[in-house]
Amino acid sequence: MLLTSKLKVSGILFIVCIFFLIISLISNCTSERTVIENEAYTWRNVHIAGGGFVDGIIFHPTTPGVKYCRTDMGGAYRWNDSDKVWEPLLDWLSYEDHNLMGVESMALDPSDPDRVYLACGTYTSPETPNGAVLRSDNRGETFQRTDMPFKMGGNENGRGNGERMAVDPNNDNILYLGTRHDGLWKSSDRGKSWQQVKSFPDIDENFPDSLINKNDLQMWYRQKKGSGIVFVIFDQESELAEGASSVIYAGVSLMGRNNIFRSKDAGLTWHAVPGQPVTYRPNHGVLAGDGILYISYGTNPGPWHMKNGGVWKLNTQTGEWKEITPEKPDPENGLEFGYAAVAVDATDPDIVMTSTFHRPGMIGGDDIFRSVDGGKSWKAVFSNGGKFDFTLAPYVARTPIHWMFDIEIDPNDPDHAMFTTGYGGYETFNLTNMDEGDATLWHVMSTGIEQAVALELLSPPQGAQLISAIGDYGGFVHKDLDKPVPEGNFVNPHFMNTNGVACAAQNPDVIVRVGIASGFDVQSNIGYSLDGGVTWQPAASSPENGSKLGHIAVSANGNAWIWTPEESPVYHTHDKGITWSRSAGIPNYIRVIADKVNPSVFYAVDLYEGCLYVSRDAGEIFEETTLQLPYEVPAYSDSRGDIRGGQDRIYATPGFEGDLWLAAFDGLYHTKNPEDKFSQYKNVKEIHAFGFGKAAPENNFPALYLVGVVKDVRGIFRSDDKAESWIRINDDLHQWGLLLHVTGDPKKYGRVYVGTHGRGIIYGTPYK
Numbered sequence: 001m002l003l004t005s006k007l008k009v010s011g012i013l014f015i016v017c018i019f020f021l022i023i024s025l026i027s028n029c030t031s032e033r034t035v036i037e038n039e040a041y042t043w044r045n046v047h048i049a050g051g052g053f054v055d056g057i058i059f060h061p062t063t064p065g066v067k068y069c070r071t072d073m074g075g076a077y078r079w080n081d082s083d084k085v086w087e088p089l090l091d092w093l094s095y096e097d098h099n100l101m102g103v104e105s106m107a108l109d110p111s112d113p114d115r116v117y118l119a120c121g122t123y124t125s126p127e128t129p130n131g132a133v134l135r136s137d138n139r140g141e142t143f144q145r146t147d148m149p150f151k152m153g154g155n156e157n158g159r160g161n162g163e164r165m166a167v168d169p170n171n172d173n174i175l176y177l178g179t180r181h182d183g184l185w186k187s188s189d190r191g192k193s194w195q196q197v198k199s200f201p202d203i204d205e206n207f208p209d210s211l212i213n214k215n216d217l218q219m220w221y222r223q224k225k226g227s228g229i230v231f232v233i234f235d236q237e238s239e240l241a242e243g244a245s246s247v248i249y250a251g252v253s254l255m256g257r258n259n260i261f262r263s264k265d266a267g268l269t270w271h272a273v274p275g276q277p278v279t280y281r282p283n284h285g286v287l288a289g290d291g292i293l294y295i296s297y298g299t300n301p302g303p304w305h306m307k308n309g310g311v312w313k314l315n316t317q318t319g320e321w322k323e324i325t326p327e328k329p330d331p332e333n334g335l336e337f338g339y340a341a342v343a344v345d346a347t348d349p350d351i352v353m354t355s356t357f358h359r360p361g362m363i364g365g366d367d368i369f370r371s372v373d374g375g376k377s378w379k380a381v382f383s384n385g386g387k388f389d390f391t392l393a394p395y396v397a398r399t400p401i402h403w404m405f406d407i408e409i410d411p412n413d414p415d416h417a418m419f420t421t422g423y424g425g426y427e428t429f430n431l432t433n434m435d436e437g438d439a440t441l442w443h444v445m446s447t448g449i450e451q452a453v454a455l456e457l458l459s460p461p462q463g464a465q466l467i468s469a470i471g472d473y474g475g476f477v478h479k480d481l482d483k484p485v486p487e488g489n490f491v492n493p494h495f496m497n498t499n500g501v502a503c504a505a506q507n508p509d510v511i512v513r514v515g516i517a518s519g520f521d522v523q524s525n526i527g528y529s530l531d532g533g534v535t536w537q538p539a540a541s542s543p544e545n546g547s548k549l550g551h552i553a554v555s556a557n558g559n560a561w562i563w564t565p566e567e568s569p570v571y572h573t574h575d576k577g578i579t580w581s582r583s584a585g586i587p588n589y590i591r592v593i594a595d596k597v598n599p600s601v602f603y604a605v606d607l608y609e610g611c612l613y614v615s616r617d618a619g620e621i622f623e624e625t626t627l628q629l630p631y632e633v634p635a636y637s638d639s640r641g642d643i644r645g646g647q648d649r650i651y652a653t654p655g656f657e658g659d660l661w662l663a664a665f666d667g668l669y670h671t672k673n674p675e676d677k678f679s680q681y682k683n684v685k686e687i688h689a690f691g692f693g694k695a696a697p698e699n700n701f702p703a704l705y706l707v708g709v710v711k712d713v714r715g716i717f718r719s720d721d722k723a724e725s726w727i728r729i730n731d732d733l734h735q736w737g738l739l740l741h742v743t744g745d746p747k748k749y750g751r752v753y754v755g756t757h758g759r760g761i762i763y764g765t766p767y768k
Contacts (some may be wrong), residue, residue: 693744
């Protein structure tokens with residue numbers, strides 16, 4: 001009897017266990033089955049060319065064709081002289097190390113053309129990690145890393161100054177690195193280890209009493225304050241001291257006090273150079289072969305505005321200082337500008353070039369001046385007939401030259417010179433034409449450099465391959481991903497930032513974009529196209545005076561648009577922007593998306609309040625419901641990814657009415673009906689970007705793309721089975737630091753577009 005009871009109990013327990021096992025399997029049916037470690041993809045940049053600030057160039061002094069450039073937030077590049085293209089060096093940087101994408105300074109070993117050094121770190125704010133020095137002995141194919149005990153500011157004020165780092169030409173074991181806030185540092189083992197030079201003078205700047213909070217302090221750092229030690233120069237011809245150059249110069253971004261220092265004993269002691277000008281801050285310095293030190297000056301390190309400046313030279317043999325400013329600013333009469341860069345021809349020390357910064361008017365404002373007599377007389381390059389060839393990047397024709405913070409004359413070819421700009425740079429191969437009074441021709445030099453910041457990506461179901469919303473230069477309609485857009489960037493209206501772009505899912509000829517007008521043409525902050533982006537026109541009106549930026553949604557048929565401008569209520573229009581009305585039932589500042597099938601339906605989510613908003617009358621009225629998630633809604637935090645990224649957003653599935661995905665920073669959720677509860681895909685741990693692409697051949701549901709962490713693996717992923725399983729499609733050599741957006745191409749299975757923070761737009765296709 002007892003045995004029978006025990007058997008009954010055991011049977012019941014077995015049945016109960018089976019029941020809970022089934023329940024468990026059902027409850028976890030939305031969890032991914034597996035992660036395939038990699039599918040091989042080929043990755044290339046969508047061709048824009050430039051798109052951001054190239055702030056420094058270095059040539060190897062004796063080896064032709066060896067040169068590098070740095071950018072303020074998009075890594076560094078090496079020139080491929082065979083293919084005539086710049087090649088990125090830091091695409092392997094992970095999300096955790098994305099702060100290293102800002103390159104503060106570069107240095108080459110004069111005795112070894114294979115050795116290159118990069119000082120990396122984007123910001124010096126308290127929440128960012130310290131910088132690092134990367135060193136390579138194979139021209140950047142691979143790097144070794146030394147973490148530094150201080151921060152660097154590759155994207156802060158003064159980022160065009162330099163170079164802060166230098167290799168001793170008489171002893172390549174020795175490097176010096178000037179910092180913004182931590183003095184001068186030295187390495188005696190080719191960058192493996194570093195020690196602070198304690199004997200270097202105190203260069204701290206006192207803050208004004210008005211600075212009373214953190215926000216003021218950060219504004220001071222970025223606008224008003226100097227940028228520390230901005231250049232280090234070895235005198236190669238100086239006597240040796242224990243096998244090293246005895247004379248070293250360091251320029252410091254100080255004003256109203258000594259700012260040029262010199263050591264005559266190989267760095268043991270340092271003293272201010274006598275007689276120096278202290279009215280302005282030094283920006284660039286270069287030592288000519290005849291011992292003349294040339295320095296450009298301004299009242300600000302730049303690219304914040306300079307009110308005054310000049311160019312000086314020091315005869316290092318006699319100690320004589322002399323001003324050689326080509327054209328003097330006149331702030332009292334409104335002519336405010338400074339001088340950014342200075343360069344010397346290695347083959348002729350009397351040939352000097354310098355660039356103005358923020359010079360108003362006068363044929364586009366800024367210019368370059370060239371002297372063949374050591375600064376006694378000057379000729380302007382562009383106002384004396386210099387021409388531009390925009391073929392390699394047609395969009396730059398609409399933007400005047402600016403931010404010319406580095407000029408370099410090829411040490412192996414005096415006809416070849418380059419200068420940097422806020423969108424890449426230019427180069428000439430006939431510089432000495434000026435000696436005969438002829439014009440020089442300047443070509444875009446930025447092929448291979450892609451530094452745009454993607455703020456939104458749209459791959460429409462027909463027509464153009466990609467329509468991009470980017471920072472600073474508006475955006476592009478790419479029909480061919482491997483060629484520059486011949487029409488250039490958006491016009492009519494022309495934007496600086498484009499924050500939002502959307503098309504009608506069932507009528508993709510209708511495209512609407514929102515941003516902020518640049519002043520180039522019509523002053524409207526919203527534009528639309530009715531022919532798939534071939535032509536554009538501004539909307540007839542805006543919701544409010546000054547409406548700009550924000551987010552845009554377009555109904556499936558294109559008849560209704562919903563715009564949430566920056567810091568604004570939600571507005572809708574049903575007549576292409578002739579009239580606007582405020583949408584009811586929805587809070588301000590919220591991003592709205594359109595259902596991809598039903599033209600009357602729009603959605604919005606307030607994740608942190610746990611609210612879902614649905615409009616079924618084309619945006620007139622939104623109804624609020626509880627966002628049904630299997631966990632408590634999160635609290636807002638700055639740690640939930642970059643605010644410009646694709647996380648913490650809701651997405652509507654193409655081709656499926658009411659099918660929604662919530663890509664929260666800390667998880668992925670899905671519902672087939674907005675009135676139902678969202679299911680969680682538990683193996684997705686972190687999301688920075690999310691999007692859809694063309695379905696796999698055997699499926700009818702769109703492929704999903706995700707940037708984030710799946711099963712503790714960080715990467716870019718594709719799912720062909722509604723997030724049941726995920727495939728990592730990038731590898732450790734293709735990470736690009738911080739990624740903001742991703743979308744598949746609805747026209748081609750497997751093709752994906754990735755929007756980076758400073759490395760442009762990358763597109764990937766499965767490797768065949």
